[in-house]
Amino acid sequence: MKKSLILILTALFLVLAGCGQSASTSSDKANGTTDQAASESKDNKEMTTLKVASLPAPMDAILLLVKPLLVEDGINLEIVEMSDNIQPNDALANKEVDANFFQHVPYAEAYNDAHDSKIVPVQPVYNALYAGYSNKYKSIDELPDGASVAIPNDPPNIAHSLLLLEQNDLIELKEGAGIKATLQDITSNPKNLQFKEVDLLTLNRMMDDVDMVTMYPAYAKPLGLSAKEDALIVEKDMQAFAITLMAREDNKDDPAIQKLAERMRGPEVEKFLKEEYTDTYPAF
Structure with a gap:
């Protein structure tokens, strides 16, 4: 009788211990899942x-x-x-x-x-650095009278081109023309430059068709050209x-x-x- 009672109590203790371990494990897993979800939520915050x-x-x-x-x-x-x-x-x-x-x-x-x-x-x-490039000439002094110059065809970049040329003493502009300068504002053109207005994105295709092209580095670089190394003329600082x-x-x-x-x-x-x-x- 005593032996049977001891066996029953031992079995009962093992069952209770097992339940406690199971509950503890479940709780740990639940906490782990919550922490992971919180971490994922933090990492995947709404962008x-x-x-x-x-x-x-x-x-x-x-x-x-x-x-x-x-x-x-x-x-x-x-x-x-x-x-x-x-x-x-x-x-x-x-x-x-x-x-x-x-x-x-x-x-x-x-x-x-x-x-x-x-x-x-x-x-x-x-x-x-806005600059003028040529496939035909190595220096601006070689640019002939009546030379053809391709410039962008939109008004702001026409002005940019004209200011570039003025800075390099190729033309003179009406006083105050500034960043709104147009071809009509040219007051002096000693080399009798002839201007060809071209879409900005196609300017670099004009290198073989004209004597000089004015363009940005973004369009010169694909041709292997650098303003500092290859250009005939380069703009001076123009923050505008x-x-x-x-x-x-x-x-x-x-x-x-x-x-x-x-x-x-x-x-x-x-x-x-x-x-x-x-x-x-x-x-x-």
Whole structure:
């Protein structure tokens, strides 16, 4: 009888001990699952998507550089690369994207005037050395009388080209013409230069057709040309034409756009421009 009672109590103790161990294990698993879920929730916090329209390098390259940095800020940068220099402003004005990065302020202002839009600068990022290149001549002194010069066909970049030529003593412009200069503002043209207006994106295809082409590094670099090494003439500092991050008047102060601006003036971008695009320099 005594022996039976001892066996029953022992069995009962083992059962209770087993239940306690099971409960403890279940509790530990539950806590572990909760901690993991909390960690995953933290890691997968809701991201803000920011859509930015751009053109090929170095514009899109700079955006690609800051894209992983923005993840740390809770921002998913969606880069929308476009094929011409009209689409990025159309997309921004129509609220198809949140910002764009491809132009300088005079170009944006000309677009605003033509389309009654409100595209505004957020952050100047870099200055690109605007220059004149030739496949036919090695120095500007060789440029003949009546030489043909291809320049962009949009008003702001016509002005940029004319200012480049004036800075290098090839023409003179009416006093005060500045960043709104037109061909009609030329008051002196000693070499009788002949101008051919061409779409900005196709300027580099004109190298064999004219005596000189004025263009940005983004279009010269694919030809293996450098403003500092190959150009006949190079602009002096013109901050007005800095390539700038743009937004709309109604969203320029959005925290995500301001964080993008902060990243685009960061040390990573400064280092990238100095090392990878030597014909540019930071504008911040």
